[in-house]
Amino acid sequence: MQNPKLVTIIGAGAWGSTLATLAAANGCSVRLWSRHYSQSLKAMLEGADIVLSAVSIKGVRAVITEIQSLPVSSETIFVTATKGLDPATTLTPSQIWQKAFPDRSVVVLSGPNLSKEIQQGMPAATVVASTAAVAAKVVQAVFSSSRFRVYTNSDPLGVELGGTLKNVIAIAAGVCDGLQLGANAKAALVTRGLTEIIRIGNCWGAKTETFYGLSGLGDLLATCNSPLSRNYQVGYQLALGKTLPEILAQLEGTAEGVNTTQVLIQRANQQKISMPITVEVYRLLQGEITPRQALEALMLRDIKQESN
Template identity: 70%
Template sequence: MNEERYCHSKISMAILGTGAWGSALSTLAAANGYHIKLWSRRSCQTLTEVVKDADIILSAVSMKGVRDIISQLQLVKISPKTILVTATKGLDPQTTCTPSQIWQKAFLKNPVVVLSGPNLSKEIQKGLPAATVVASKIDGVAEMVQLIFSSYRFRVYTNHDPLGVELGGTLKNVIAIAAGVCDGLELGTNAKAALVTRGLAEMVRVGVDWGAQQDTFYGLSGLGDLLATCNSPLSRNYQVGYQLASGKKLSEIIENLEGTAEGVNTTQVLVRRARVQKISIPIAEQVHRLLQAEISPQQALWELMQRDVKAEYE
């Protein structure tokens, strides 16, 4: 990797997706003096024009838009030295793969970096302090991305477990829906603490089974993101659960959300894959049944509380 190519004054970044998250990341990089080009489906410039000669391409599109973006980029001649950064949280319904796995398969020669953490976009846009994680298996690549976004209000850490970092940010959305239900039913602090703790246990169980490192889930992109998302009304996934507990229908909730609640799709994909692999995820199972309108929030609670007694750690 030629580090001279990535010196501060020469770096050009294309950010794909101008929603709240993409816009927040753009603001952070621009404040550090980096040249940023933004693209969305409503842009005047074509995708080809925006990514031309970009040293870094960052994707902040929703999970459902990832494959379409990749298909378009495959028609563009991207240098194998271009760093691809994915800031999407979700699972692909077709393959159950994570975004970074899809990016890497499509661009085998390019370095891929995962960016994920407890990053509520509206707080970042207000300039409130936050931290995140950038992860790559290639030495030096995550460090380059780290420098682009790091500032006195946004602390960036590196990690060598991109799958774990990505799964932490993805799986916590399922638990955040359950947390919203918990608060919506006014079940109290004890119940919320138990739910989040056992939710983290499910995340670890899934992540390790899928090849991630256990320690990653106790960091910012796992526990940190879980705490933020399960405790903030700014979280769309939390809002889904909270409003389900108040009696609203899922279709009505989704229609009125500002943006995508990735946890709704993630729950379906996660449960399907976990059942095949026989991974125990009781909280996610109840969230899935709730989203499918098979049970009420109260019944989901009852079934979780009535499970067989067991040791905390197996």
């Protein structure tokens, strides 16, 4: 890689650590920071060309507030690799970053990226999206390799929503497999789930075609078909009879789909968006219905045209 960059990654969980390894393999100088580390964030940001946030959605605002109080170069590119929706505002992570730094380039990194597979050297691809094309290309060069293919995209909202909304469908897919409903049922669920994701995305201003790419359909397929997915595991374990608190206590990391479902319901009610799968996942997570009752509610809905 020409002109190796100094990259600071905030969040030393599985995904942040994986991205740090990818950037370092390309010759970049990488600083990995967590609140549990002794180094100050100020020292870690000094001279950084790229600042990438890989914290969970609940930690995004605190990180941004801290960075706003620190000296950061006007040339620094901010990258968000968080998948989720802010409970207080229903904003996406990139919208929160852009609102806090309106004059800076913000790039979204999202795709079908199960960190354990990438750590094992297995091939994968992702998307970096921004309205600032030059910034997206810089980030693309930092993370691209023979085993990690990075594409650019000009629809950051669509890329971000694809990676966020599929977590809700992944919970439903886990339920489907946990109940041993078969390939036909799961194919129908995932396909209708994509339709629901596109409906929401269009309403919020994202482009339809984005959801047929890696960060939409690609991420949906990976997450709905892998036991490595935390959101899939939530649904699967619920189908086996475990309670949500039990499941979350045993998970390594955060299942963002649980929070996303609650935020989606809140916003859908305001905007009157039809989200039948999300509604049943929400009722299931709230303990209002059993996994099988959720399935029956979806199967007994009024019949209609597929395009609706």
